[in-house]
Amino acid sequence: MSPSPRTAPRRERARAATIDEIKQTALALMRERGTVEVRFTDIARVMDMTPPALYRYFADRDELFSALIQDAYEALGETVAKARAEVPPGDVAAAWVAAAQAYRRWAHEEPQQFALILGMPLPDYAAPADGSTTEAAGRAMAQLSSLFVEALHLGQLGPPRIREVHPAVELCARVKHEKHEIEVSPEHFQAMLHAWAPLHGFTSLEANGHFDWMDQAARDALFLGQLRLAAEAAGLPVPS
Incomplete structure (x- = not known):
């Protein structure tokens, strides 16, 4: 007797559900232990497998x-995209703050996922040859880089404070342009990295407890000041 047409989809749904349970169990163990290390034996024990x-x-x-x-990259990208979507069109300064705050908030709420993608490299881990993790990273980080493209199209992108671009950085900009069609100049490509570096640096310091000696209001004020400095240096509209 041939299998019914519903047999294969049901099996596929069961497999997808088990895969999701494995991933969620791995994340739960990471959160419980405060680490990104996890073993198959531990996952199997929790799942009774x-x-x-x-x-x-x-x-x-x-x-x-x-x-x-x-x-993790998809979750980060969706979080930042949702925050940007809540900002009125054309308000690049507010979009920069919303995107940065979403980045910071996600890192605080999902420290293990943040550590997986933007923390120290995983010991003995080899990324897939098909580049799927790199592509996911590109989609997530495009939520930040596209702010510069939006500002350019709106006529709101001014000259960055640092105009000189080292040939090695210019080569990186050219490669990114060819692969991802990033439309900004090498000067503003460099400025994008100059803006992301302090955003990520602050977020990492905070996520790892290095600002715990400051109260929340002080951290918030310091973060907003960092965003204003980064925007000013990069040629973006400066948030108030």
């Missing part, structure tokens, strides 16, 4: 980490 059974869903630890990294 045998460790070899997990290999039916993930070939090895690297494949699981790659799936978690892609999920």
